[in-house]
Amino acid sequence: LNQDCPSEFVAFAGLLAEAAGEAxxxxxxxxxxxxxxxxxxxxxxxxxxxxxxxxxxxxxxYPDHGIWGEELGMIRPEAEYLxxxxxxxxxxxxxxxxxxxxxxxxxxxxxxxILGVIDQPVARERWVGAGxxxxxxxxxxxxxxxxxxxxxxxxxxTSPLMFRTSEQQQAFAAKIAHFGGDAYGFALIASGFIDLxxxxxxxxxxxxxxxxxxxxxxGRMTDWQGQRLRLSGSGDVIAAGDGRVHAEALRLVxx
Amino acid sequence: LNQDCPSEFVAFAGLLAEAAGEAxxxxxxxxxxxxxxxxxxxxxxxxxxxxxxxxxxxxxxYPDHGIWGEELGMIRPEAEYLxxxxxxxxxxxxxxxxxxxxxxxxxxxxxxxILGVIDQPVARERWVGAGxxxxxxxxxxxxxxxxxxxxxxxxxxTSPLMFRTSEQQQAFAAKIAHFGGDAYGFALIASGFIDLxxxxxxxxxxxxxxxxxxxxxxGRMTDWQGQRLRLSGSGDVIAAGDGRVHAEALRLVxx
Numbered sequence: 001l002n003q004d005c006p007s008e009f010v011a012f013a014g015l016l017a018e019a020a021g022e023a024x025x026x027x028x029x030x031x032x033x034x035x036x037x038x039x040x041x042x043x044x045x046x047x048x049x050x051x052x053x054x055x056x057x058x059x060x061x062y063p064d065h066g067i068w069g070e071e072l073g074m075i076r077p078e079a080e081y082l083x084x085x086x087x088x089x090x091x092x093x094x095x096x097x098x099x100x101x102x103x104x105x106x107x108x109x110x111x112x113x114i115l116g117v118i119d120q121p122v123a124r125e126r127w128v129g130a131g132x133x134x135x136x137x138x139x140x141x142x143x144x145x146x147x148x149x150x151x152x153x154x155x156x157x158t159s160p161l162m163f164r165t166s167e168q169q170q171a172f173a174a175k176i177a178h179f180g181g182d183a184y185g186f187a188l189i190a191s192g193f194i195d196l197x198x199x200x201x202x203x204x205x206x207x208x209x210x211x212x213x214x215x216x217x218x219g220r221m222t223d224w225q226g227q228r229l230r231l232s233g234s235g236d237v238i239a240a241g242d243g244r245v246h247a248e249a250l251r252l253v254x255x
Numbered sequence: 256l257n258q259d260c261p262s263e264f265v266a267f268a269g270l271l272a273e274a275a276g277e278a279x280x281x282x283x284x285x286x287x288x289x290x291x292x293x294x295x296x297x298x299x300x301x302x303x304x305x306x307x308x309x310x311x312x313x314x315x316x317y318p319d320h321g322i323w324g325e326e327l328g329m330i331r332p333e334a335e336y337l338x339x340x341x342x343x344x345x346x347x348x349x350x351x352x353x354x355x356x357x358x359x360x361x362x363x364x365x366x367x368x369i370l371g372v373i374d375q376p377v378a379r380e381r382w383v384g385a386g387x388x389x390x391x392x393x394x395x396x397x398x399x400x401x402x403x404x405x406x407x408x409x410x411x412x413t414s415p416l417m418f419r420t421s422e423q424q425q426a427f428a429a430k431i432a433h434f435g436g437d438a439y440g441f442a443l444i445a446s447g448f449i450d451l452x453x454x455x456x457x458x459x460x461x462x463x464x465x466x467x468x469x470x471x472x473x474g475r476m477t478d479w480q481g482q483r484l485r486l487s488g489s490g491d492v493i494a495a496g497d498g499r500v501h502a503e504a505l506r507l508v509x510x
Contacts, residue, residue, distance in 0.1 A: 029446070092409075092431055095448070096409055096433045096443060096448055097443045097446060097448030097449065098433070098443070099354070154350060154351055156351060158434070159415055159434050176350060178348060178353070178435055179434035181435065184353070185351070188352045191284070191352060193350070194352065
């Protein structure tokens with residue numbers, strides 16, 4: 001079902017992640033407090049510098065491609081190829097000094113993400129998912145692991161408070177639940193260490209890069225109705241390594 | 256108030272952390288599922304191997320010292336010096352593949368921790384707090400940051416569900432809350448990136464190493480009554496970089 005992603009774009013996305021990392025690393029744990037004026041906080045400076053670096057490379061290499069960035073907005077949204085960027089996903093982790101934040105880079109064609117990069121620039125960890133190829137972690141193919149159901153799963157989500165009903169809260173009696181993490185938790189599904197991530201109200205730039213990474217490793221990622229994620233959707237997402245966990249989690253969030 | 260820690264013990268604790276890291280790293284993301292039999296899970300194997308390596312070094316260097324380890328129990332608890340060990344604090348993070356777990360090594364004298372090491376062996380990050388010295392991160396002195404109050408604070412805790420009353424939950428309207436992290440969050444107080452950590456029901460081996468790290472960086476760490484942490488206490492702890500945040504958080508948890 002997935003469209004193949006031309007290999008030149010896969011290589012190019014790696015260059016984009018490199019450029020973003022160069023822009024971000026000097027600002028991580030740079031010592032300024034987070035309660036400085038928002039415009040001069042380290043995370044805002046790093047966010048904008050990284051997105052500017054990425055956009056500049058895209059404009060030079062593919063001037064007819066569209067770009068939608070979390071920080072600097074949209075150009076050519078009707079182009080065949082649209083790059084979707086979140087230079088720092090996990091700003092709270094960045095501010096707390098935890099190397100769990102990620103740079104997210106996606107390439108969409110016809111509304112479908114065909115390439116996704118999840119890059120942690122401090123630990124130098126990079127997951128790349130591309131249509132027609134296995135997901136790779138730092139160059140090596142990775143795969144989801146088997147898991148029979150939610151009761152046996154390692155669940156990751158930002159906070160237990162996101163489960164809206166007490167039914168949902170009880171239902172997510174996963175074997176182990178770990179909180180915090182943002183995109184990093186999805187990446188660890190692809191590597192076979194986490195079984196299930198449930199999140200709500202994500203923006204396009206939060207989820208677009210994750211889909212090819214999860215699917216290319218053999219996992220499933222949909223909205224809470226089990227449908228392919230869409231630009232116009234709720235941004236409520238469920239990702240799982242094993243289809244059985246995904247199906248059960250779908251029933252639970254709707255129950 | 257703090258007792259000085261003899262410098263030979265500070266150097267020795269660094270060797271202990273090195274040995275633990277050597278034992279742990281091969282098992283991190285080693286690919287076995289967490290739902291294998293508990294005795295053969297990667298985290299259990301790493302936990303025991305690390306503690307055995309540390310204990311062996313202590314037995315050789317200081318055969319009259321006591322040892323209390325989370326995994327392998329207690330010997331010579333009445334000795335003047337007692338080493339308190341948690342080879343892997345943050346087992347959920349370890350299982351999830353997140354390099355946030357830490358090796359905790361404390362040296363206590365007369366019931367008071369005079370030396371604490373928080374070591375993250377994958378990222379090779381080490382905080383060392385020792386009575387009479389400034390806390391060091393990878394060899395360099397670090398300090399807490401100023402923060403006027405809880406409303407301006409970056410709060411870290413394992414989960415928002417740990418706040419027992421809705422009053423507490425509302426009261427902890429910190430500017431930013433980030434969940435997950437265990438000892439790693441306390442270490443980031445010492446480095447001035449997190450302002451406040453509140454946790455409940457910690458064991459001695461969870462908190463003993465943290466106290467010298469926090470205090471040596473200028474922070475405060477007590478129980479929820481504002482008293483020095485004791486072996487016989489509840490294990491409910493509050494740590495803050497700024498005394499104003501600590502005092503306000505104390506009022507909130509008791510309110």
